[in-house]
Amino acid sequence: HSFLLFSKYITFCTMLLLSALVSCLPLALAAEIYVAPTGSPTPDGTRSKPFGDIQVAVNMSRPGDVILLRGGTYDLLKNINITVNGTAQAPITLRAVNDEEVIIDGEGLPDTPAPLGASVTSRNRGVLHVSRAQYWNFARLTFTHGAYGVYVRDSSNLRFNQIVTRDNYESGFHMQGELSNNVISYLDSYGNRDPRNNGENADGLAIKEGKGEGNIVVGSRFWDNSDDGVDFW
Incomplete structure (x- = not known):
């Protein structure tokens, strides 16, 4: 026995x-996947041979991966579209390398700005476009000159920390649809305006047209936006 x-x-x-x-x-x-404004001629995503395209790193990322952006300005011709998901145990992270300033500039994107009275195509909304995504962390990034700086729709379990959305052509940070368990901490959103609406509707932070629970905004600042600092409805 x-x-x-x-x-x-x-x-x-x-x-x-x-x-x-x-x-x-x-x-x-x-894995750690490195990206730099001027990538290596023979990139493999390592620190010594970084990619030059953030989207390439996003598309190849898997749960637990950390995408590390080297300092400098990234001039986009297509917005960053989150195409994969992390998990509760292993979220995917997109952040700046420690102590390096990362600016992601959408001036070259479609609808930046859209003409007076025009609409912005859903796909073109956001320098960072997050739709039906979950379990991502974003940290220490600046999004500027886009049709929305950050655009989030129908997503959950996202973490945004020390993000700056400034001088965009719509709201700086926009969330809508089915949203749950998302946390925005220490966001600075300022100088956003919308020429297509005569500067009437660009907010610092807009969370609207949807429902959800467990969403938190903490320690954030909003100023010099053409409409509201914060708009919830």
């Missing part, structure tokens, strides 16, 4: 160990 009990105990411990190893597997396989 003692031998049987010991065997069962060993089997149970082995199962626990295997379960722990499997649960840690995404983190163990997580």
Whole structure:
């Protein structure tokens, strides 16, 4: 009986160990992917051979990965579109390298600005466009000169920390639709205006046209926007 009990105990411990190893597997396989304003001629996403296109890094990222942007200005011809999801145990991160300033400029994007009285195509909304995404962290990034700086729709479990949205041609930071468990901390959003509406509707932060729970905004500042600093409805 003692031998049987010991065997069962060993089997149970082995199962626990295997379960722990499997649960840690995404983190163990997580990668750091580097991007720089002027990428390497032969990029592979390493620190010494960074990509020159943020979208390439986003598309290849997997749960637990960290996309690290080197300092400088990224002049976009297409907006950044979040195409993959992280998980609760292994979110994907897009952030600046420590102590380096990253500016993502949408002046070259479509609808920046849209003509007076025109509409902005949904796909073109946001220098950073996040739709139906979950489990992403964004940190220490500046989004400027876009049709919206950051545009989020129908997404959950996103974390935005120390983001700046300034001098955009619509609201600086816009969220709408089904939203849950998103956290915006220490956002600065200023100088946003909307020429297509004679400067009447650009907010610092707009969260509207939807519903959800667990969404938090903390420690954020809004000034010199053509409409409201904060607009919730």
